[in-house]
Structure formats: C-alpha cells, structure tokens
Amino acid sequence: MGVQRFLSSARLPISRLALPQPPTHVLPPRVLRSVASLRAYSSGIVSSPYNDVHIPEISVTQYLFDAQEPYADKTALVDGISGHSLTHGEFREQCHRLGSALTRLGVTKGDVVGLVSPNCPEFAVTFYGVAAIGAVNTTVSSAYLADGIATQLFNSGASVVVAHKGVLPAVREACEACPDVRHIIVIHAAPEDEQAGLLSYQTLLKDDGKAFPQTVQIDPREDMVVLPYSSGTTGLPKGVMLTHYNLVANMQQLQHEDISTLNNTGDKQEVFLGILPYFHIYGMVPCMGMSLVSGSKTVTLPFLKPELFVKTMEKYKITYLHTVPPILDFLASSDMVKPELLAPTHSVLCGAAPIGTTLITDLLKKFGDGIYFQEGYGMTEASPVTHVTPRTKFVMGSTGVSIPNTLTKIVDLNTGKTLQPDGGEGELCVKGPQVMKGYYKNEEATRATIDPEGWLHTGDIARMDQDNNVFIVDRLKELIKVKGLQVAPAELEDLIRQLPDVTDVGVVGMPVDRASGEAPRAFVVLSSGSQLSLKAIEDFVEGKVPPHKKLAGGLEYVEAIPRSPTGKILRRELKAMALSRLAQ
Structure with a gap:
C-alpha cells in the first residue's frame, strides 16, 4: 500500500510516496522512441511517459462483457x-x-x-x-x-x-x-x-x-454511447458526444500497469464505494466503468450522509475509494472518521475539482502513508481522464503527466505559440483517443473547443515543469466549480433575466470553503424605480435550480456590469470588486 492522489477540474493524479525517488529526467528515456518523438518534444508537444496501450475497435459493452467473463461468479454490485x-x-x-x-x-x-x-x-x-x-x-x-x-x-x-x-x-x-x-x-x-x-x-x-x-x-469510432452535458469552457450546457471508442480508450489507458493499483487476482476482490454520482463523467467511467471492467465489487449509495458513509465503509471494508474535495475534507477533519476507518483502503483517489495542499497535508497527517493517494486531471470532453501523477514521483499540487496515448501542450495566451516545459503559463491543450467526437448539434461550440489538428482546448491555464508534470494555475473558462460540479454563469444569468425589472446581470464564483470550493454570486442591475427585492430574486432562482446552482455566494445590486468593448462580461473585475468589499 502507498499514498497517491487523483484530482481533476472534471479531472484526475498518482504517486507512491513510500517508494524511493528515482533520478528525474526532463523526459523519461522510454518516451524517446523515435526521431519523431524527439522533434515533437522540441516543439513543446509532450508525450506520455507511459508506453502506449492497444485500444480494441469494439463496442464498450463487448469490451466490458468480455472482461467480466473470469469474474462471472463474483459480486459486481x-x-x-x-x-x-x-x-x-x-x-x-x-x-x-x-x-x-x-x-x-x-x-x-x-x-x-x-x-x-x-x-x-x-x-x-x-x-x-x-x-x-x-x-x-x-x-x-x-x-x-x-x-x-x-x-x-x-x-x-x-x-x-x-x-x-x-x-x-x-x-x-x-x-x-x-x-x-x-x-x-x-x-x-x-x-x-x-x-x-x-x-x-x-x-x-x-x-x-x-x-x-x-x-x-456498432462503429466504435463514430457511434455514440453516452451524451452527458457539460458547459465546456463557457456558456450553457451542451451535449458531449462520447463514442464507444472514447470510453474503451480511457478505461484501457487507466488500466496501464504503471497507473492502476487494482488487483483482482485469485481470491482477492477490490471493493469500491459508489458514492460519486454516476450521471457525472467521473462517476461514470473511472468509478462505475472501471469497477465493472476490472471484476471489482461496488457498493452503491444514492446520497452522501456522514453516518451512512462511515457505516458503509466499516461494513463493506472499502479497498478503493474515489472522492471529491468535500469527501476528502470530511475524511481529514471529521471526528466521526477515525484513522482505522481506512485500514482496509489501499488507494484514495480524488477528482472533479482542485484540492489545495493544505487539505492533502491534513489527510496524509491523519492516515499516514499506508494509503496510495492518487490525483489527476480530466474533463467530460475527454471521457474524462488525461493526466495522472507518476507512481514513482509525487509532486504536491501537480495534476501529473499525460496518460498513455495522450499528447499535451501549453499554449501562450497572447501569441498562440506552444511553450516549452518550464516555459511559462498558458492554456492546457490535450490530444488523444479519449477526446470527444464533438458537441451534439453544435458545430460552432465544437470548433471553438477542438481545433483543426484535433487538440482539445481545455480552458484551463496551466504550467508544466521539466518533468512534464502539469500544474493548473487558473481557469480561462468561466465555469464555477461547486463541490466538483459545474455551474455555468451564463445559465444563471439567463434565468435571472427572466425577472421583470432586471436590465443586466453578471454571475461569478466566489470562494467559500475548502470543501465546497466556490459558490455562485450574482450582481444585478435593476431598472429605475424597481421594487424587486434581493429575497425575491433569490427565491426565484432557488425554485428553478438544483442545490449546487443556488446563489450561496451571495447576491447584490450594482449600478452597472463591467463589460469589454465587445460586450463580454469582465468577470474578473466583478470578482475583484466583491472580494474587496468582503475584505473591508
């Protein structure tokens, strides 16, 4: 057993801290397989340090049912x-x-x-x-x-x-x-x-x-298997066309021997806790899909209640635990959770939203290095995983290196040029077989997200170190992350504009606590003489949206919404204004 992590901004990481640290290289020797790969690296395009995996051209169900055959008599769910x-x-x-x-x-x-x-x-x-x-x-x-x-x-x-x-x-x-x-x-x-x-x-x-x-x-590369909805880098939710090939590819990539810690050989059987929602891509593929395809057992829970969570962990002796930051915070800080609760657990993975170094430190202090803590990066549009931290070298705060069959580059926001590793910050772009087919009936949004060369523009600002570890620095995209779930400001803005007397509105994410991350805050401009109250606006929104989209970050009137010459809301100015007021 070791300690590793799995993070994401819809995203996922990996490393066994107990292992001795090997000498570091700018690029591991096995990646340098050809002159072509050397040229790619010199251009700033970085390959995975892991060997490529074979991706079978079959449907995801054939892939799954074939893999389950040796485990037919073992409990699945x-x-x-x-x-x-x-x-x-x-x-x-x-x-x-x-x-x-x-x-x-x-x-x-x-x-x-x-x-x-x-x-x-x-x-x-x-x-x-x-x-x-x-x-x-x-x-x-x-x-x-x-x-x-x-x-x-x-x-x-x-x-x-x-x-x-x-x-x-x-x-x-x-x-x-x-x-x-x-x-x-x-x-x-x-x-x-x-x-x-x-x-x-x-x-x-x-x-x-x-x-x-x-x-x-079924044509694996062309036929869709699932159409989850994501706000992408901005705007309203859009259908993400994921094919059979996309899902097969990502599950093959995650089973690479230098990434996976699953072991279902002989009488052993891994036990997952199915607490992360399966409708979400993180719950759907790394949790539900990987459990089934690996012959593991999953105990499903329909909701997260602390007492039920602890009771289920104790009863079923969970060995492989997927989490999001609120669950990690509960594990690290709650008196209900004793260190021995994770005694049967060899791997803890975290995804869907960034986790700070303080939370990681608190977790490791409480449970020690007997747990393999895995962190990584991905998004719905990438089925979802693109990066994990290397097993042999854990780097605090990093979302790791690209997984097999996946290329990475950092693009300068001003020049559009690809930066060398350790060459500064820019937009993270990825390319691989797990990248979506496109957005459903939305070619414009597809072209804005996947360029003609097949690069998925993630909307995240990142940097890459000399070992090709990726660090997420900020979001170029406008999405608000609430407990690992996406909230599109434009969706809430369109909703609030339905109210009479609202002439303009802007929504941003405000930091709340380390468990929730952010919460939406709305800035509203009313017509002259309007009597519309903040409480009426709040109640209207609350009656229309699920809990994570409520205006838990606050609501206030402003005289005007700052906009660029082209009419784009300057959300950073709104957020800075709100933070300044809160500080005062």
Whole structure:
C-alpha cells in the first residue's frame, strides 16, 4: 500500500510516496522512441511517459462483457441501502434482458434514452443495457428540478426515460414538455405508477431476452454511447458526444500497469464505494466503468450522509475509494472518521475539482502513508481522464503527466505559440483517443473547443515543469466549480433575466470553503424605480435550480456590469470588486 492522489477540474493524479525517488529526467528515456518523438518534444508537444496501450475497435459493452467473463461468479454490485446484490454474470444477463425489453418498446440503434437516477445497481444495468443495443444514454442529474430535466431531454431528443421512483414527480413534470418521450420506465415502481401508464423497470427485467438485437452493428469510432452535458469552457450546457471508442480508450489507458493499483487476482476482490454520482463523467467511467471492467465489487449509495458513509465503509471494508474535495475534507477533519476507518483502503483517489495542499497535508497527517493517494486531471470532453501523477514521483499540487496515448501542450495566451516545459503559463491543450467526437448539434461550440489538428482546448491555464508534470494555475473558462460540479454563469444569468425589472446581470464564483470550493454570486442591475427585492430574486432562482446552482455566494445590486468593448462580461473585475468589499 502507498499514498497517491487523483484530482481533476472534471479531472484526475498518482504517486507512491513510500517508494524511493528515482533520478528525474526532463523526459523519461522510454518516451524517446523515435526521431519523431524527439522533434515533437522540441516543439513543446509532450508525450506520455507511459508506453502506449492497444485500444480494441469494439463496442464498450463487448469490451466490458468480455472482461467480466473470469469474474462471472463474483459480486459486481451491491445496493448499499437494501443490500441487494448482483454477480458479474447476473449483471450481464440483466443488461441482455433489459436490451431485449427496450427493443420490444421500439428503441433501436441511435435512439436516446434519458437516465435520471441516483446511484444504484439499476443505473449501471440501464447504462450498459441501453449501450448493448446501440442506443445512446443521456445521463441527467437526479438533483435537477423539472425545468433542468426537460431542457436536457428535449435537447438530446430522448424518446424513453428511465427514472428512479425518488425523482419521478420531477421527471413526469419534465416529460410533459417533451412530446418525443414515449415511455417512462420507473425503477422500483409502485402499483399506482403502473396504473398511471408508467412502465415498471423490474417487470421489464423479466423479459426472456429473445428480442435482443444480436446483429446490431456498432462503429466504435463514430457511434455514440453516452451524451452527458457539460458547459465546456463557457456558456450553457451542451451535449458531449462520447463514442464507444472514447470510453474503451480511457478505461484501457487507466488500466496501464504503471497507473492502476487494482488487483483482482485469485481470491482477492477490490471493493469500491459508489458514492460519486454516476450521471457525472467521473462517476461514470473511472468509478462505475472501471469497477465493472476490472471484476471489482461496488457498493452503491444514492446520497452522501456522514453516518451512512462511515457505516458503509466499516461494513463493506472499502479497498478503493474515489472522492471529491468535500469527501476528502470530511475524511481529514471529521471526528466521526477515525484513522482505522481506512485500514482496509489501499488507494484514495480524488477528482472533479482542485484540492489545495493544505487539505492533502491534513489527510496524509491523519492516515499516514499506508494509503496510495492518487490525483489527476480530466474533463467530460475527454471521457474524462488525461493526466495522472507518476507512481514513482509525487509532486504536491501537480495534476501529473499525460496518460498513455495522450499528447499535451501549453499554449501562450497572447501569441498562440506552444511553450516549452518550464516555459511559462498558458492554456492546457490535450490530444488523444479519449477526446470527444464533438458537441451534439453544435458545430460552432465544437470548433471553438477542438481545433483543426484535433487538440482539445481545455480552458484551463496551466504550467508544466521539466518533468512534464502539469500544474493548473487558473481557469480561462468561466465555469464555477461547486463541490466538483459545474455551474455555468451564463445559465444563471439567463434565468435571472427572466425577472421583470432586471436590465443586466453578471454571475461569478466566489470562494467559500475548502470543501465546497466556490459558490455562485450574482450582481444585478435593476431598472429605475424597481421594487424587486434581493429575497425575491433569490427565491426565484432557488425554485428553478438544483442545490449546487443556488446563489450561496451571495447576491447584490450594482449600478452597472463591467463589460469589454465587445460586450463580454469582465468577470474578473466583478470578482475583484466583491472580494474587496468582503475584505473591508
């Protein structure tokens, strides 16, 4: 066991601190495989220090089901609330049965199925059952209210929705605004749900499987498997087209022997805690996907409550723990968490938002070096992982080096030139097989994010040291990170503008605490003589958005919103103004 980390701004890192430190090199010798790679390095384009991995040209479900074969009799998923479990073999069978039932409902290749559910074994079965018949998942946050659900279902063109009974009221309201939705399938449906014309998920699982489309042809590089929504570097949420090849690539990359700490050989079986939301790309691929493809066991929890978290950790002896900064803060600072709670845990990984060195130090002080703490970097548009810290050299504050098959460069913001390692700060750009196909029905946004040479422009300002470790310095993009979740200022601004008497509005992220990171703060300009109160604005927003998008950072009136000559909101000026007032 060792101590390593896994960070991200939708992003992910790695290193075993207990190991002796080898001599450092500007570029490890094994990367220098050819004159071409030397030329690439001299141009500032940096390859991964890890050997490339083979990426099979198959669907993600074939990839998964083939990998599960040796583990068919081992437990794959456990519902942390009910205790109900599935083996890997039962999981594959249920995916097959659900795929057959969906086919009988008219779902065919390319159709979009909305999936609105907290974490549970049924989420994973639905995701891969939909993928197995060539259909596309669009995963929706179960914290969304009806408006947010409707927006994603409508934009994605979903024709069927699978919803957990706990979110059914919001889903039913949302579907009233989505005429293309033909069926709502309810996980753990009650008798009255079926009487209301809704379909029972558990009833569909009794299908005999005979309608499963055995001959469906999937083009891994072109066919989508999932359409999650991300705000990208700015603006409103957009559908991220991730293909079968994208997901297979990222899971292959993460299983590289110099990265993965998973060990399911013999009688050993890793145990994951499925607490990070599966609708989010971090929960979807590194957590749910990697657990299944590696033959591990995952205990799912639908929500994070401290007592339940601790009780589940103790009962199931979690060996491999994915976290986000709020969970790390809880582990490091809560009296409920004793050092022995992580005794069975050999690896702790953190992603989705940056973590400060203070939190890392507190964590290691409490739990020692018996844990391998992993940190890294990625984003939804990269399926999601692009960087992890090297196992042999942990660098505090770094998001690591590029993973196999992945190129990195830092681009000067003023000149557009690629900087050499240790050559200053610029925008982080990456290229690899995990990079998305593009934004759904949004070519303009795609062109703004992926350039003609295939480089994904992340919107993060970073620097790279001589060992090719990447350090995230700031965000060029405007996104606000709240407990690892994205909040697009433009989305809140558009919402607030719906109110009468609001003539202009600007939203920025304000620092709150090390667990939450930031929270949205709105600056509002009212028309002359308006009586609209701050409380009325706050209540209006609160009734329209999920908890992480509420104006927890504050709300204030201003005479004008600072803008550039082209009309762009100068968010840094707004933020500086607010910080100055708070300091006074």
